[in-house]
Amino acid sequence: MAEGKRAPRRFRRRLRSRIIVSFLLLGFGLTALFATATLVLRARIENELVEDWLQKETRSFFEFKRRYPDPDAEYQLSDQQIRVLAARPSSQMIPPQWRDLPTGVYDLTEAGEQGRKGRYKLSVERGPEMVAFIRYSYARQALDQQQLIILLGGSVVLLTLLAGFIGLWSAGRVMSPVAELAQRVRAFSGRREPEKLAPHFADDEVGLLATSLDDYADRLTELVVRDREFNADVSHELRTPLAVIRGAIELVMASPDLAPKMRQRLERIERAEQQCTHLITSLLMLSRGERGSGMTDVRRVADQLADANRAQMGAKRVELIVEGNTAEPVNAPEAVVSVALGNLIGNACKYTVEGEVRVRLDGDCAYVSDTGPGLSAEDAAHLFERGYRGSASGGTKGGGIGLSIVTRLCDLYGWQVSIAPREVGAVATLCFQGRGASEEK
Template sequence: MQSRRKLRFRLIVSFALFGFGLSALFAVAALNIRAKVESQLVTASLQQDVDQAVEKVHRDPTKPAGSDLIEAWMRSDRTLYNMPLSWQGLDSGVHDIYETGADGTRHHYKLAVRKKYGLIGFIRYDVTRDELGKQQLLFSVIGAVFLFGLLSLVLGLWLSRKVLKPVSELANRLRDFRKAGKAEPLAPHFADDEVGELAHALDEYSARLTAMVERDREFNSDVSHELRTPLAVISSTTELLQGSPDLTEKLSERLKRIERASRQATELIEALLLLSRAERRGPTRGETTEVGKVAADVIESQRPQMRGKPLSIELAVNEPVNVNAPASVLSVALTNLVGNAIKYTLEGSVRVEVGDGRIEVIDTGPGIKPEDAERLFQRGVRGEGAGGSGAGLGLAIVRRLCELYGWDVSMRPRSDANGAIASIKFS
């Protein structure tokens, strides 16, 4: 799924976001702490300095006002007039003022004012350089944030590559096994850690799966050999018996039924073996089969099922259709479709039409519900009215055979009358 990110990508993003978030949090905290501490220190220093200046002049008025700061003035109510007009109305405390300095540039000052004992003390402190320092600190912190973010990204890339290297190697070895067509032990190539444990578990699973496939292959080969031999004996024996001169018509008909049943069993074995082998090595192709001819043979083999029923069956070949598949595969698929149509149709007709790259089996039976059409091709599902006969495997086998050769099989109810239409569209 496209919405789910790779583990490495999520690890990289996590490292980058963690580093960026941590750096940004550190920067905000540093700026806030610096501003708060600076404000407290400057305010406390100015207030303490103006207090000591006032106290000193009060004790000895002959001495000029002294201050540890650069600029200080001490005035009385009578001499206050020679101070800047904007200062004269200020109350005791620390004030922010902005004035043009001696250098002609605008400066930011903190002005401490103290009114006591009829005296008014002024101490002015230039904080412009502090603001420049704060600005430099801000730029430095922003640079540090991006630097830490970049370092976190680089660290994430390096760590993700290092941490996920065993996982990537394990995936690459699995891909190589798929290309080579055989599995080799994985655990010896990895350390005794989580990835090594995963490789060991995959080795165990591969061993069990390989053993199961080998048993399945041997079973299919044994079944094929053991069933083909008696079927070949039955076919040759019926062929010899049909050549007897004193053979009655009734006995000849029975021998033909045995021959058809033997041929159908042989075709079914071949089709099932193709299905089994296709899951491992792909389908066997290259044979061209005439659909109309196979359909005619299937119809003849199914006629005995129509005995006792007011039912007719016909074949209409509108245009020739050839497929690149063994006749046995097509015969098994059509036998199930035609057999189902005869089985569920109590009276009326079954029509097999060939043309336009497809074959359709049309019956006049009870029909099917549109919502049940797809479900009938599932294993073990039988149609309504099936009674106790059948295991619900016929249509499932048809679906698997069609998927093997790229055909499209479907079933739908008739729109013009009662009944159903089973269709195979050839690619």
């Protein structure tokens, strides 16, 4: 039960975390995309503007030098990062890497201070007798770009954190009605008529879920009430004829001139009536999920079951032995102990053709061993499943529900039951205190 209560809390934390992580990823993704787009667009637009400006300045400088070839004539440029040069194509003043460049704008690098490479743009304008160069350094643009990257990176971090806080707040708002709904559903435990959920929630998805749960609870309550009424009716209707049969048997057996064979038949009917009564009582408890009370002597029940099975086996060459005793009476109704132990003894007697069936009571456990055909690994794994019949069942009658009833009774009372093969036959173990071995010592 503890695991069942913790699981919903783990699920709510996971769903809450998913909402927060979704907001974080959304905020980071959008801001990072915006920052990347800003840098790319800035670089592209700046590059196009600089190249266009350099080409215009180079043409202007070229025309200026053609008009004023005097070396003392200075071409005025306001930007100190720009270097201009005009010379004949064969002049030694032209750097080697510039000499063969045709008219246009180029991205070049050169070694700077401390061996660092610097990037710059070079605009070239060529004429028959002169070539003009304008060199534009990237130093300031690189610094501006670095500052922009830092600014955008800080913006990404801040906006991502803001998205995380928004996600945390939104997760709380979203999960609050879900948590309230789960709490109200858990409060249904023990109530015969659950309180309606839908009036406590808004007309949204959670309200729709609450309405669906109300409808399901109504149908489930109706089924439970119908099941309880059916169990009560069946129990009453079956107990009444059984009580009539028991009374009639007692009256007939009280006759002093009753023939021995007739007395034996009546005793067999009496045992069958008692077995039916115990089975009805046990099934009624299972259907209600209620534990009955009472202190039962397991040895006395085992002796009664042994007598009943001896009479049913007839001429089979099987010896049924009961030995030992339990440490103390079992806190359960005699009907429940009789059904649980009786199914194990009955199965052992049914599948044992000859030899013995031994019921040994030791401490809190009862061991039922036989000399029958034994069990396969597949049978041992599925024998307690409802409707399963072992490979050794052959032509025997039965629906394969006896051992499943034993399992359900053990689950209800906290007992342990198991069946395991041994060298000859098999051994079934029923422990009334929730502990025991799978094999007889």
